[in-house]
Amino acid sequence: MKQxxxxxxxxxxxxxxxxxxxxxxxxxxxxKSLIEKDIxxxxxxxxxxxxxxxNGHVLSEEWERSFQFLMEIMVSFGMAYQERQSLRxxxxxxxxxxxxxxxxxxxxxxxxxxHEFRDLDVGFISTPAREMSGDFYYYTNHGKNxxxxxxxxxxxxxxxxxxxxxxxxxxxxxxxNDIKPANMILDYLNRLVLKNADPSLFVTMFYxxxxxxxxxxxxxxxxxxxxxxxxxxxxxFADLNTRGLILGVDANVKYExxxxxxxxxxxxxxxxxxxxxxxxxxxxDDNSILREALVTADLSLPAQDIVNHMYQYAIREKDxxxxxxxxxxxxxxx
Numbered sequence: 448m449k450q451x452x453x454x455x456x457x458x459x460x461x462x463x464x465x466x467x468x469x470x471x472x473x474x475x476x477x478x479k480s481l482i483e484k485d486i487x488x489x490x491x492x493x494x495x496x497x498x499x500x501x502n503g504h505v506l507s508e509e510w511e512r513s514f515q516f517l518m519e520i521m522v523s524f525g526m527a528y529q530e531r532q533s534l535r536x537x538x539x540x541x542x543x544x545x546x547x548x549x550x551x552x553x554x555x556x557x558x559x560x561x562h563e564f565r566d567l568d569v570g571f572i573s574t575p576a577r578e579m580s581g582d583f584y585y586y587t588n589h590g591k592n593x594x595x596x597x598x599x600x601x602x603x604x605x606x607x608x609x610x611x612x613x614x615x616x617x618x619x620x621x622x623x624n625d626i627k628p629a630n631m632i633l634d635y636l637n638r639l640v641l642k643n644a645d646p647s648l649f650v651t652m653f654y655x656x657x658x659x660x661x662x663x664x665x666x667x668x669x670x671x672x673x674x675x676x677x678x679x680x681x682x683x684f685a686d687l688n689t690r691g692l693i694l695g696v697d698a699n700v701k702y703e704x705x706x707x708x709x710x711x712x713x714x715x716x717x718x719x720x721x722x723x724x725x726x727x728x729x730x731x732d733d734n735s736i737l738r739e740a741l742v743t744a745d746l747s748l749p750a751q752d753i754v755n756h757m758y759q760y761a762i763r764e765k766d767x768x769x770x771x772x773x774x775x776x777x778x779x780x781x
């Protein structure tokens with residue numbers, strides 16, 4: 448503080464004797480240094496008064512009282528300023544953490560469904576409501592010539608959700624070429640989430656495995672939205688669901704698995720709850736919005752085009768206001 452006082456005294460006295468831009472600029476530079484040193488404004492004011500008195504500049508009683516009044520204001524100002532600076536620093540740190548999480552998330556999602564099954568057409572879209580998404584989709588090989596596709600919704604946001612998503616992704620990578628059935632994979636992931644994820648998080652998931660040799664899709668659900676099945680010959684829809692609690696709640700839960708033979712033109716749509724939510728308290732809580740979209744779609748188009756149509760239909764019904772993440776994956780038998 449002694450060096451600060453000496454420099455402050457030097458430039459202030461120079462200014463009093465010969466006021467000019469050079470001295471004002473030196474004062475501006477000093478103010479930046481004082482901020483970096485976290486010297487509060489009331490200390491600077493006290494320093495100013497002290498230097499004035501030491502150099503024979505006598506203040507009138509009225510002026511001295513005015514400086515005392517100003518000092519009281521500066522004390523409150525300084526406290527508020529320090530609090531504001533602290534909040535700004537925390538905000539900057541949080542933004543940095545969020546950017547890291549966003550970057551992490553982008554690396555977790557597969558850019559395409561680059562599978563080897565010629566009899567399968569897959570389309571997908573995933574749009575976050577905000578910077579970070581709680582939705583997750585992924586695919587992996589299972590055993591010989593089997594394709595696993597999942598859609599999940601991680602209830603929770605921020606860094607913990609991104610870490611949980613990362614954990615699930617890399618767990619799936621370790622299961623590549625594994626011949627476990629869909630319900631056993633959910634059992635494995637449930638124990639993994641329960642043991643390692645943030646306790647405030649839980650995960651819903653719909654998991655499917657397609658076998659091109661039999662054209663059978665096996666599936667299992669962990670408290671997720673039912674998948675939507677379309678039977679091409681009858682042109683009818685049906686919901687696909689199985690018993691199973693969300694991941695990360697109970698280590699002893701058992702997951703049910705079902706099988707669905709797919710014929711040419713049949714498809715299954717996996718989605719998250721953000722897609723099917725409608726405006727209004729009396730809106731139906733089901734996948735009717737997807738059924739309506741598919742009725743108006745040209746089903747001869749590629750799966751990706753149909754997925755894009757479903758997404759556009761859904762957000763148009765909500766006046767293009769995304770209050771939740773939207774993820775749709777369509778699996779169609781050619």
